[in-house]
Amino acid sequence: MTNAMQCNAMQYNTNTKCNTMNDSKMPTEEELKKRLKPEEYQVLREKGTEVPFSDEYVQKQADGIYHCKVCGAPLFTSNDQEDATKSPTGLQGWPSFNDAIPGTTTTKLDSSHGMTRTEITCATCGSHLGHIFDDPSTKTGRHFCINSICLNLEKE
Numbered sequence: 001m002t003n004a005m006q007c008n009a010m011q012y013n014t015n016t017k018c019n020t021m022n023d024s025k026m027p028t029e030e031e032l033k034k035r036l037k038p039e040e041y042q043v044l045r046e047k048g049t050e051v052p053f054s055d056e057y058v059q060k061q062a063d064g065i066y067h068c069k070v071c072g073a074p075l076f077t078s079n080d081q082e083d084a085t086k087s088p089t090g091l092q093g094w095p096s097f098n099d100a101i102p103g104t105t106t107t108k109l110d111s112s113h114g115m116t117r118t119e120i121t122c123a124t125c126g127s128h129l130g131h132i133f134d135d136p137s138t139k140t141g142r143h144f145c146i147n148s149i150c151l152n153l154e155k156e
Contacts, residue, residue: 026071026125027070029045032045032070036070040149040150043128043147043150044070044127044149044150046128047112047128048128049147050094050147050148050149052094054148055148055149057095057151058084058085058094058095059083059084060078060083062078062153063156064077064154064155065077065078065101065153065156066078066081066095066146066152066153066154067151067152067154068122068124068125068127068129068150068151069149069151069152071122071125071127072152073104073122073125074104075100075104075122075129075151076097076099076100076146078153080098080099080100081095081096082096082143083096084096087135087143087145088133088137091135091145094145094146094147094148095147096143096144097144098135098138098140098142098143098144099142100120100144103123104122104124105121105122106120106121106126107120107121110131117131119131120144120146127150128147128150129144129146129147129150129151130144130145130146130147130150132144132145
């Protein structure tokens with residue numbers, strides 16, 4: 001098991017925070033602009049949305065932990081991933097989860113684009129991940145609609 005997965009297991013079971021940045025400081029916006037592809041920066045740091053069905057994690061790829069592309073924090077487990085092709089109309093085409101690893105995300109009201117939604121961000125670095133919607137078809141009644149471009153999968 002890798003250090004990130006061990007950290008994830010500790011965090012998932014005890015809700016304690018682990019240091020995913022390895023005691024290094026958060027990169028500056030200029031450093032992130034250089035490190036990330038333009039479309040990644042636009043979604044993660046400027047609250048954009050990727051085109052549906054355009055990236056790799058729409059369907060479950062493998063068992064593992066999904067991490068924030070900016071800071072590496074563990075965010076979601078494959079156990080909580082839903083089939084995004086069977087999501088409610090309007091939510092299809094982005095990776096879907098029924099829950100996040102406790103303590104790894106934050107939420108806030110988003111009234112942009114003429115609608116009211118709940119935005120989800122990485123609790124460690126503040127990067128935009130996507131939105132949460134009510135969805136009675138999931139085991140938690142919640143639908144985490146996440147931009148695939150925001151995630152890296154660490155396979156088990």
